[in-house]
Amino acid sequence: MxxxxxxxxxxxxxxxxxxxxxxxxxxxxxxxxxxxxxxxxxxxxxxxxxxxxxxxxxxxxxxxxxxxxxxxxxxxxxxxxxxxxxxxxxxxxxxxxxxxxxxxxxxxxxxxxxxxxxxxxxxxxxxxxxxxxxxxxxxxxxxxxxxxxxxxxxxxxxxxxxxxxxxxxxxxxxxxxxxxxxxxxxxxxxxxxxxxxxxxHLLSMPQAQGTGRILSALPAPHTATVLMVNQALGNRAEMFLLSEQGGERVLDAIQRWRPDGVFGFSVTWAELARFDLSGYDLASVRLWFNTGDCSHEPHVRRLVAVGSRDVMTRAGVTRVRGSVFIDGLGSSEMGHSMFHVTHTTDSDRYGRCVGRPYAFARVAVLDPNGNELPPGQVGWLGIDSPSLFRGYWNDSLTTYRSRLRGWYLTGDLVRADADGRYYHLDRAVDSVDAGDGRWFFTALSEERILASCPDVTDCTVVIVRTGDTVVTDVLLELAAGADPEQNRDPAVRAALGPDLGATLRRVLPVRADDIPVTVTGKVRKVALRERYLSEAPS
Missing domain, CATH: 3.40.50.980 (Rossmann fold)
Known part of the structure; x- marks a missing residue:
């Protein structure tokens, strides 16, 4: 057959x-x-x-x-x-x-x-x-x-x-x-x-380029790995699964195994962005596929600058320099990314845009009562999809608390534009309601700082409100050779904007090992709030 x-x-x-x-x-x-x-x-x-x-x-x-x-x-x-x-x-x-x-x-x-x-x-x-x-x-x-x-x-x-x-x-x-x-x-x-x-759904669609020979840099115990293994088997694709997802390990595997697609989480792309990718043979890669948390613009731009892809021209299908990065937003509970947006070297739609929903998903931006909000307004992300998880094992209380008027609440704050594209602003627990209709978002702030500071490879923004006071600390991971003594406060404050910039307490260069992370590499901002914002200002 x-x-x-x-x-x-x-x-x-x-x-x-x-x-x-x-x-x-x-x-x-x-x-x-x-x-x-x-x-x-x-x-x-x-x-x-x-x-x-x-x-x-x-x-x-x-x-x-x-x-x-x-x-x-x-x-x-x-x-x-x-x-x-x-x-x-x-x-x-x-x-x-x-x-x-x-x-x-x-x-x-x-x-x-x-x-x-x-x-x-x-x-x-x-x-x-x-x-x-x-x-x-x-x-x-x-x-x-x-x-x-x-x-x-x-x-x-x-x-x-x-x-x-x-x-x-x-x-x-x-x-x-x-x-x-x-x-x-x-x-x-x-x-x-x-x-x-x-x-x-994906098997009923034309098979995408970059899905014939896949390197999986996904954590092996994650839902995403189960999904991608089944997709590879159904596509009759080759798949090489890594047990460890560090940047050096992934780059080495790409050069030796020469995949046309690399699948992973945003933490891996952030690690790859710390390397001078021009010094590696990444020509085989056509596709980078991200799931879990959406990725930051500077990390995506470094990846799409390498590899190659097929494009349709008047002369037919032509291979051109520069790969494709498919971003989105997913979680174990979603069962698959709910959104998709395609980036190439020509992309200019960032700002934490996660794109449009897949055809099998129904999504909405909700107020706290479960009412749908119009485009432009910030609210809770609600999802209704056949791909959703069935509940939390042996924990019906948490299962039902995650549902509201037929929607699964992901815990994310998003907005939609008039064209049906969605933008991820933050995890709700990491954001701050500053009153008067103002919200401060850590993830969106990190995106803006990275886009404004080329010698910063990654950053973490921690915002805490105590009473009427909001305090913000910014932790910067610097590129090799960057001066840690340089005063980056003005650039960071400008990237944050006037309202959040006014709450900036300090900007600290840190090492990657200084940032507490979960078992899948997500930053534990709750731990950072306790560590940094309980200290007296320096």
Whole structure:
């Protein structure tokens, strides 16, 4: 079957969902010798960096399913998976989904006490943990036994695997978690149908350039990785999954593996922007795809200046210098980015524009009572989409508090323009209502500072209101060779604008390591508010 026909057949398949993409791709006649997945660690003796074919991938999943089934794992059993390697995460997800169990994928950077409490709240029936994380859990009450290391499951007998579980649309298929900015992260539940809704839509559309050979720099335990693995399998694309997403690691992988598309979070693009990219061979890259938090203009501009892309001219399709960056706004709960905007070297629409919603999503800007606001007004982002999560696992209180008049509230403040484009201004918890209709936004302020200060590679704005007083601190990460003693206060104050600029207390050069971040790299501004704004002015 031709790939184009296969994509259409998958999009129309009423049985397919996030829990059985591999099986349905094979059932529709995909070549078992075609691309499966490639990992940066060895898999059951298969060398790191060497692709697994589709058939080999299916066999390795069957082996793990048999091993797990022998240890009593059954449909709808939650099983926690705590590891570092992308192979451990992805193969465990696929094997547990094959059994109809509920894999709960955990970021390897969680603190042990947080991880243990998270597992207890899951009420898991068992835990898969690699050697390093099993040691970290030693002595903690998990409420569940350790089943073994994820890699051990590869020793199962593929022939002994039970038949693939037949999923219903509403069956739970995976639990991932939020960044955990204030403690134990929220456990986000997706169903067989919800986590495939966006993929079904994309399979019905023409395949975009830059999606034939994908480097995944996404955190392996994140919802986005599950989504992109299923999209790659459905597109019959090659995919190389990294276990670590640092800038040097990503640049090295691009040069060695030569992908046409790189998928990641904004934190990775910010790291790449610290490098002189002209010194690297990035010619293969046509597409940078961002999900999670939207990206800052200077970071995007550095990336689209390298690589190349195809454009239609009078002479036909022509390859030109400069790649494409697709930005948006997503989260574990959204199940896929809800918006998309395309940037090239010619783009001039920034200012935290996240573009227009995907066709499968319905979005609105809401007031605190859930009423829709007109273009130009700032409000809460509300979403209604078949791709939305089903709720927070074992936490119905938080689930219902996130809903308002049929909308899921993301916690973001946005505005729309008259042309239907949306602009992300800030997380609501990081913004400040200054009264008299004035709002101060940290994320939008960071965008403006970066655009105004070329020797600043990244920055963090922290704003706190105490009574009638608003105080702002700005933390700057400087480019190599930049003078840390230079007075940047006037430039920063001008970028902030007269109202917020009047609240500026200090501008501090910092190192990246000075900024507290979550396990997915998001800045913990709540910690910075406590650290910096509790101090007396210098």
């Amino acid at each position: 031709r790939t184009k026909g296969l994509r259409g057949a998958l999009a129309a398949d009423t049985e397919i969902g996030a829990g059985n993409v591999l099986a349905r791709v094979l059932a529709h006649g995909a070549d078992p010798q075609g691309p499966g997945l490639t990992f940066d660690t060895a898999v059951d003796g298969h060398p790191a960096g060497q692709p697994l074919t589709l058939g080999q991938l299916d066999e390795r999943i069957a082996a793990r399913a048999a091993w797990l089934h022998e240890r009593g794992v059954r449909p709808r059993d939650p099983v926690a998976v705590w590891a570092t390697g992308a192979a451990d995460m992805v193969l465990s997800f696929l094997a547990l989904a094959r059994l109809g169990a509920v894999p709960a994928l955990m970021n390897g950077k969680l603190r042990p006490e947080i991880a243990a409490e998270y597992i207890r709240r899951l009420r898991a029936v068992g835990v898969l943990a690699d050697a390093a994380h099993a040691e970290l859990l030693d002595g903690h009450d998990l409420g569940a036994p350790l089943l073994g290391r994820p890699a051990e499951a590869g020793g199962g007998d593929p022939a002994a695997a039970p038949a693939h579980y037949r999923h219903h649309d509403d069956d739970p298929v995976v639990v991932t978690h939020t960044s955990g900015t204030t403690g134990v992260p929220k456990a986000v539940l997706h169903s067989h149908a919800s986590l495939f809704a966006a993929t079904r």
